[in-house]
Amino acid sequence: MMVAILAIASLSLAIWLGLLFANGGFWLAAERDTAGTAAEPANWPDVVAVVPARDEADVIARSIGSLVAQDYPGRFRIILVDDGSSDGTGAIARRTCADEGLAIMTGAPLPAGWTGKLWAVDQGVAAADQPRYLWLTDADIAHAPDTLRMLVTRAEAGQLSLVSLMAKLRCETLAERMLVPAFVFFFQMLYPFARVNRPGGIGAAAGGCMLVRSESLRAAGGIAAIRSALIDDCALGAALKRQGPIWLGLTDRSVSIRPYEGFGPVAAMIARSAYAQLRYSPLLLAGTVAGLALVYAAPPLLALFAHGPARWLGLAAWALMAISFQPMLHFYRRSSLWGFALPAIAAFYAGCTLQSAWAHARGRGGFWKGRAQAMDGR
Incomplete structure (x- = not known):
């Protein structure tokens, strides 16, 4: 059991290191219309x-x-x-x-x-x-x-x-x-x-x-x-x-200039196309949910409840997660503390993705402005 927990902690940290240093510097928010x-x-x-x-x-x-x-x-x-x-x-x-x-x-x-x-x-x-x-x-x-x-x-x-x-x-x-x-x-x-x-x-x-x-x-x-x-x-x-x-x-x-007065309208906006991003694939959906759990949920859980090296690896991954979010928070002039809430935010997005898949299964995929628009994924 301890070996499995340590493996999860190591993999989570490795993923965050890869995202920060081998994914096009996405988190730096450096591509601006004012540059160049x-x-x-x-x-x-x-x-x-x-x-x-x-x-x-x-x-x-x-x-x-x-x-x-x-x-x-x-x-x-x-x-x-x-x-x-x-x-x-x-x-x-x-x-x-x-x-x-x-x-x-x-x-x-x-x-x-x-x-x-x-x-x-x-x-x-x-x-x-x-x-x-x-x-x-x-x-x-x-x-x-x-x-x-x-x-x-x-x-x-x-x-x-x-x-x-x-x-x-x-x-x-x-x-x-x-x-x-x-x-x-x-x-x-x-x-x-x-x-x-x-x-x-x-x-x-x-x-x-x-x-x-x-x-x-x-x-x-x-x-x-x-x-x-x-x-x-x-x-x-x-x-x-x-x-x-x-x-x-x-x-x-x-x-x-469109306001989102509550969590429901934001969830509807996310869910409209989330399952389409996964090409309407149940396998990709399952993989995405598992991946989100590994990348976003595991670090804080390890930091709070694990012991020894696994806890420190979880803390390091959670810290990298929070650090990576800072440039975007600065762009939107939001508190840096939101960086530590990214696991909870990711959980909300995971829920919206599941909601999107459920709507598609019911023939309501891509519902927006009174229309269900999702196709068969081809």
Whole structure:
């Protein structure tokens, strides 16, 4: 028994050492839109923003208003695709931004094989008439006035197929303070930004803010190529990386304005796509839960209840875990003490993953905005 406990402690510590020193420096939160500067282009290309919106009455005015307020020297238009809203989203946007380069489309009925968001995006892209760049952004994201200018400058300087920003999520309520920094931390663990930005590395993106080169999107097969993807941003990032280099980073410029007032809404947001991340595989689900227990639960349990070397190894792993979380906590201006709560936070995410699998088994996978959208995983 003691040998098994010591083996678990050693393996847990080894995993954390590997994560910190051999996983693209994900935890450093160093890939920022403020890092690296480039000369602005001599000629500013045309850009069309495409915004899919479904029942976004509470946030649409601020979101669209931030697009209208962009300080962009080139030609810039906005297309809002109203995806069957029942709360007057389109009317609010029209009143807010009348005669400001905003076109509002009423989305067509959702065809089989598509998720609602991607069907709305596809319609907006078709109506954009092939500008140099498409700015794909969500209806609950507000952007600083210089955001588009920075995106285009970076894209033109690097001849990038995609520039994506991980919008800064709201972090005010207790649920948000506990869970939101960890959401970005876990995302970076799966998709280390430095590897995304490296030639030949993995492909990923953050859906709240993506500047896409139209030529690259067409070469990748358009939005139709990922039409059933629940994790559509990473699917698009992977598709576009096959067409050319991409860049993904953290930002303070683009911020989420959707509030999560309690733990339930955050859990629903996580559960919507968690099982899709595991390719709807029961074996991967079991492996993930076991892995989370080894990586996150074992260190504090060993530190509190084991004896001898196993306790010290558990303490070391727990300390590395807390240290790795500090840069993200600093980015979100949260207390460093949340680092020691990461095991409890990971347990919440594990529960959401199990909830996601249960919803899928009941035919309610990917449920969002009144739609169950999960496909068969292919």
